[in-house]
Amino acid sequence: MTALTDIRPARAATATGRWPAVAASIFAIAWGGNEFTPLLVMYKANGLPATTVDLLLFHYVLGIVPALLIGGPMSDRYGRRPLMRPAPLIAAAGSLLLAFGADSVPMLSAGRVLCGIALGLAMAVGSSWLKELSQPPFDRDRGAGIGARRSAMSLTAGFAVGAGVAGVLAQWAPWPHSLAYLINVALCLAAATQVARAPETVVSQADPGRLRDDLRIPVAGYRRFGAVVVPVASWLFASAATAYAVMPTLMAPRVHGAPIAFSALITAITLSCGFAIQSVARRIDEPGTARAAVVSLLFVVCGMVAAVAAAHVLTMWATILTACVLGAGYGIGMVAGLQEIERIARPDDLAGLTAVFYSVSYLGFGVPAILASLHKSVGFGYPAMFAVGVVAAVGCLALVLRNYRVRDDASR
Template structure:
């Protein structure tokens, strides 16, 4: 889809801030549940049930990603992105008042997932377009991908940190963090409503079924470079801040929720901090960023396996640092590769496929918890994950030759 240059002033170089703020608030709401996993487990919910609640927002993310991106190519970015913060606010309110109801928690998680899916597919495309001419002439290539990745990662980290601290030491531990996020999302919705459109609606749209097709997903570099990295983004993040704090619960009696929040912030903080470096590491036509990301993930899984056998604080922190760095580099490398592959007509759709695959990683904690109930040990499971990540490295060379 052609960029609608007449829809906004050429001098509006800060228009991307509102979209970034909306993505930040939505990501905050999507991840504030994570450090509270320990709290829900302490309150008596089964480990597998809580880990399934973590995964359930993927049920909202994936459809919103796959449908929202093509719909925004058809109707424009604003109609799809403007309601996203309000959907996130509704999800946070359900989580705030449904702490003792698994069905309410499930619906709240799904709504947060829908909002996050729209933010990732539509918001990322909108932010990318607002970070280039005519809205921001002279901006370096890849700036939009970096801003998108940093907005999401920053929201994930801050939301988890605030939620963990409030749940550990503030009143209304089941409620307060969610109410704060709902207020932030409402404010972001008001701000993003004034953001200029970047993609003109299609005057004679084709069938929606045709719009849902993303031909660029068959590109060789997407299949052999982007997808192998995408598979490990949230697998590594969930390992660091969902599995490790649960295993460490017997070792941190005093403040287990705050400890979970700390590990989440370390993981995502490292992912956030390294993203500005990752943009310089990655170069068009190379596999440098993807290779470094998967190398870090492989090493991180090895460290996670060692820590699951020993359960020490310092190995937990090392796991978070290494896997967080792998997540951050992989996210930027994947998004920048998509910018090079996609045309304006399928940028949102290809971004949606990338994120849909990446979020499948949140199923890993629930799968591993179920396997642990069947007497599989965490050290052996992490060893298997390390071998699988190493195998994905072999696919990168094949993609580079293409």
């Protein structure tokens, strides 16, 4: 990385308290990114093949990953504001396509990709900007990790509220295919006006060098990143998607009268548990160890065991229990990963390393499509496939335990 991040002390007097504008923008974009999830049941009931709908869930990863990997380093190079200001507008455009494309797979796909681009910018650029605005001289010193927690909670709250509102409106309100998306359009437009006023924290470099040099993130090769952060990141959205994308689909024939609302309920429960536990994650985290990562993966292992049982018995309470446990694992893992990155990253590659972390985590949204394909083409049962997930989660936990006290600079 050649760009240098410079926190501007001259702006401290006017910038204090400006972090909520960035947090609100992240919240609105996350709302739009996840409102599609509880509607999976609706689209499948309307005749779209299950594998196609699960692929649409994954399609926004096609927008997220490039936006993460390019947007993060570019914001280290040119500043946070130029990259983050258009993000709410891109999210609004994606929601518009989703609102009027219920019968068109290409429109739904394009809308999902646009929502993914916006979310990628919010997660890489917005999270870094929020972290910088949450520390001196822009905000009072509230302790290490406050920026990571604010970012994780803004994202998780947006995911949860967006999904819950979308499911309720699609189940009982008029215009089930459009109303939730149109509400998000309004929220994103409002957020766009606010984020434009947030102060810049990065000085644009007059001669930053080659962009391809900035796209290299050497710190991602550190042993602690590969041995602690990556195992946790791999399960963030794999576990969440298991809870609120796969289980509601399996339960749909058992939930009479309100399958969309039940899907929204499970999504909200998963993410609410994740949100609630993030507020105490700092007490779990212990610098110099991987304690928070271990606790996260313990929840994931237990949650996948619960998923095996829930997929076998297909009862409401088993599904809710699975959502609670996997949601807790997701919530602790989000904070654990972001705080590890704050400790590992240099100022000039914070956004880039955050981008790598989120890129790994979002690959987990491919899990529902993979499971649906294996179930349809090979005939594998969901309990057996979830059992394989238990073994994989145990393997990740063992890797983290083996590297419990690996130093941040172990591979320098």
